[in-house]
Amino acid sequence: MKQRMFILSVVLLIAVATLAGTASAALLGGDDREIHATGTGSVIGTPDRAQISLAIETQNTDVKTAQLENAARMTQVIDSLVAAGIPRDALKTTGYTIYPVYDYPEIYTDKSGSERKIQSYRVTNTLTVTLHDVNRVGDVIDVGVASGVNQASSIRFMLSDEQSQALRTEALKEAVARADADAKTVASALHVAVGSVKNVEIAQGFAPVLFENYAGLDMKSAAGTTPIEPGDVTVTATVTITYLIR
16 A cells, blocks of 8 residues: 555656646746737728629520621620720620520420420620729610610629729728737736737738629619719728737
């Protein structure tokens, strides 16, 4: 019994010695005392770029006729937009599809097992217009509709690279100020002082986009002046700063 107690005592002494050695190593290792602070800055801006998706859909029992009709109407739309002052290089075809329209909705066969028959062909041509003046979005929609557009799927409001970078710079400054203020507040509460900056990490940013879906817009009732308000976007930036404590 005494021998067992002696062995247990030795084991406990070894364990205590090991823990003490670990603690001493941490204290003597010279590791820096640090404060990590994260700050986020937000700046509101107004979009100065816009992209509008306009489309023409035609349908005919003859696929070639549907194609030719679609091409003629899209040519008229492009010519009208150019005549209205939209640069030709701001116009880009972003979609072109041809789909067969069948005589009933079942996927492959009807109830009798016979194959579906093609009734007609639907051709859709999508044109994306990029504007540097967001105030012209409504004009572009009006001109497009008057020239033959029968679908307006979406409008995207964006920031130019120049404005996006300028707003991000301001947001970064605000983020740094917030992180610095937080670090100093914590240091004061701990009765220590904030020293030099050891490390800074900047979160990857992105250019915000306001997206409006106009898939359900009745193009017949869209004739006239179409009011479009771009709204505002918020650019955010986040930084994490590591300060040394002195």
